[in-house]
Amino acid sequence: MRRSATLAIALAASLLTTAPALSAQNVGGLGGAEKFKQLGPDLPTANGIRTASGAPGRDYWQQRVDYDIDATLDDATQRITGRELITYHNNSPDTLRFLWVQLDQNLFTPNSIGNLTRNGAVRAGARASSVISLNAGQSADSSEYYGGYRLTAVTTATGAKLAYTVNGTMMRVELGAPLPPKATRQLRIGWSYKVLPTTTAIAQGNPRSGQEFFPRDGNYVYTIAQWFPRLAVYGDDAGWQHKQFMGGGEFTLPFGNYTVRLTVPSDHIVAATGTLQNPLAVLSATQRARLARAKASDSILHIVSPAEAKAAESGKPTGTKTWTFAAQNVRDFAFASSRKFIWDARGVNINGTRVIAQSYFPNEAEPLWGQYSTRSVAHALETYSKTTIPYPYPQATSVHWNGAGMEYPMICFNPRRPNADGSYDDATKYGLISVVIHEVGHNFFPMIVNSDERQWTWMDEGLNSFTQYLSERVWDTTYPSRRGPARNVVDYMRLDKTLQEPIMTNSESVQNLGNNAYLKAATALNILRETVMGPELFDAAFKEYARRWAFKHPIPADFFRTMEDVSAVDLDWFWRGWFYGVDNVDVALDTVMEFRLDGAAGNASATEQDRVAKFMAGLPATDKAALSGKRYLYEVDFKNIGGLVMPLVVEFEYDDGTREMVRIPAEIWRVNASVVTKAFTTSKKVTAITLDPAEETADTDLANNTWPRRNDQSRFQRFKGQIKP
Known part of the structure; x- marks a missing residue:
């Protein structure tokens, strides 16, 4: 967890609490109490079904x-x-x-x-x-x-x-x-x-399922x-x-158990939720043997090869076959059917259990799909199983189609195909990897942790987009993720407030669903993990939420309460600001005054220097001893322009070229949410101060984050040109 403060900072905090405040701006409250008001009265009353801890109660049904x-x-x-x-x-x-x-x-x-x-x-x-x-x-x-x-x-x-x-x-x-x-x-x-x-x-308005006709060979792919x-x-x-x-x-x-018998043309290959019950009736001996080898293998193997799928395109049999599937404890059932399907698969080890990762796609999707689809399925299963709960189902399937990514238990439909000549660029490649990870990830949110998508889109899309971001970082630390990094949400949060809604808005009423329920929610969770709570506390709470509500129906209060219950971090201010409001993050370094503690002149006026000298003279002997060797005191005013309270991440650069990072919890705003003053003592002269130097808080105006002010192009503008769409 990254909250450690230096002795100098700790002493400065002590200095401020053992004597009158150095700045009158710290007196009074300008919205601090409202920002940190507890959510309790706004959440559903805890009871025997849903407890105040966020866990299902003894009477849950x-x-x-x-x-x-x-x-x-x-x-x-x-x-x-x-x-x-x-x-x-x-x-x-x-x-x-x-x-x-x-x-x-x-x-x-x-x-x-x-x-x-x-x-x-x-x-x-x-x-x-x-x-x-x-x-x-x-x-x-x-x-x-x-x-x-x-x-x-x-x-x-x-x-x-x-x-x-x-x-x-x-x-x-x-x-x-x-x-x-x-x-x-x-x-x-x-x-x-x-x-x-x-x-x-x-x-x-419903890109959820359908059929695609291929004029070249006169066949359909049904999803x-x-x-x-x-x-x-x-x-x-x-x-x-x-x-x-x-x-x-x-x-x-x-949730429930399914037995589904699907009668389709006799040469069709069928992918579906659940496990195939009658392979002897619908698969050849060769296909059955290939499937068994694939499940045991960590390499991707073909059950139906590209050449076999190509040959099947020319046949139009009049007979039918019935494929029978069974699935236990799932909330839905979907399938895909076509004679055009290539089928590849591999096994994945999930806590000692072999799970099948597989893909179904036409030759039009090659070579892109053969290289990346099943690999991405396996990657999603492995990474999500570590950040949430171990994947509990026997298989996970990715099917190619010409719509948007869409998810169902154990099966998902994914777009992206190469050019007609088989070529593709990085945008197409990463687009496929991301959509497969995302849609396979939906097995966890909301197919297992079964939230209400009709009401709360963010509870599945936001949580899943965040976990997708973690998965992409495991794939490649330089992965061009669209959602997750704080800087990627800045343009949206800069919009006029009339063009935004709180994340806690009904799915059908959101003007910009992608930015609101996916991007902002995922970014908020990433900031919560990296900047507010720290990975250790966040990860334990997030996994416990998934464990508590696996195969159950959580509501937002269950998530909010669980994250606090497991971490002992008061997050009501965070939920109120990020999920219930439309303020943005814009904190400015407003004023910086330098004082010399050794009697030499700083940049402050004589009157201010005298004030500090009198303050120092009045300190107890123990505090004076603790400040021994500290030559400078910096009194920094932070101004909250955007309205959203956040931790302060401050970097000091010293005259010897060294740097020091200081992290101050968001509770610094609890009395005055508009302006706060913080004193820092150092043994070295500070030459520059930067607020949010790594752009981890989604600050919408980096131009006011430095002291002395820099007139060159803001860091956000420099990074903006590097972000992939």
Whole structure:
């Protein structure tokens, strides 16, 4: 932990507490009490379910939902037809008379809230989605909606019809007989829907899944998610989470066990959540042997080679195969299917257990994917397992597609492909590595530490982007990370406050989701680790949060309380400033006065010198002895221009060329959050003082961070040109 102070600094602190303050500016409070006010009254009241320590309580409960699903993918019509048996376990203390089911594909119907509220003026250069959104929901012949579910059955397990009401992307199913606590109920749902092209899904604001057609060979790559009716969360903190799906706020789901049978064209290769149950029926003997070798190997091996995938592109068989997968204790299920897939894999040792890291991608993604995708999957599993909890699932999969990065349990969909000739630049290379690390990392946040993405995007994206940054630094200490380094958030925090929202803002209401929920949240956590708490305290608390809430449903208060509970660091000022506010960091070195303690003249006036001389004369003998050999006293005024209180990281440069770093906790602002004065005693003459010399606090104006003032280009401007987009 980097908070050590020199004896000189400690003595200066003693000097200030044993006598009247040297500066009148330290008297009174200009917002300090408000900045350091405890969050307790603003957080949910602790109880037996969620404790004041941030841990689950003795009465903690959560629902469980198990699925048994049969689905068929029609390659000719790009349609999925399915039926599911849902087993709902009511672990709550409440009697339930109905269940809420998520119908996410209904976002693509013309009258969905997401469609109707998409906005933008053509004259202002709006995206095409704002113009086509009302029409894109219909197929060419207008006989049916292009997107959205067609429900074919909602019944009991025995086939009796159940009443239901569809409200946009949510469906309320009446249970008939009440479902008491600790009881179980089964229901069946049948459905079908058209799989949209990924480009259409993106245009309508939901780049979560879809299909891509390859004109060169006439084949599709299907990346299928949010594809079956899924039970919403019923929890202790908010009851039913049934906010409409509008494309931005993603989802939250209960944990359960899945058995899924997927019927696809007979030559398709399928990747999915869970473990393949019938390899004898769907894989050749050669593929099974290759897969076994890959799991045992630390090298990447092909299960389906590029040449084999290329050969499969020319076939169009009429038969089908059914792939069966099972997954335990997951909150969702996704899959991908295509005859174009190359498949490679390797094993990863996670605490003595061999886990499979694997990738599925077409030849169009080579050679980039073969070189970096599975390698990045393995790297993410290894690094996240050290910073959070050991990865608990048997495999992790990266699938290539033409959308944005998207995550599901044990499987994620990732973009980036090389040029047509196979070439690629560093931006594409690092773009792939980063997106794979990020999406695989989502297995931890929120697929295992199961936060509510409909409400709090930062709890998964921010925590994951921060952990991704730690992982990238292990990959390469000079890795061109986009999110994490404090200097990268400065431009966003400089924006007018009307263009920002607090991190603690609902997902659908954030103007700039990437900067707010990803960048600012990740940067805040990095600053918390490196500058406020120190890695030792932070890492222990962060890992404990992951351990406490693995396979459970945390809320923000659980994270805030756990970080303080494990570290004994009061962080309420930090959460209040970084997560609940929109102030920025701009602390200036306002005034520096030099005093000579040996009687010689400094740069202060005679009156000021006399004041210090009288102060020194009045010190107890023990303090005078402790100051023996100290020739200089520097009285430094720090002015908080941006409003966000932060620790002071101060570097002194001496006349002999040496440097010394001093770290002062943020609590220095607790009485006066506008201006504070600090006295430092030294044995050597100070020639320069720099505030935040390593740019670790996200200070938005480095030009006022030096004494004497430097007129050359600010360090931020020099670094800005080096930052990769």
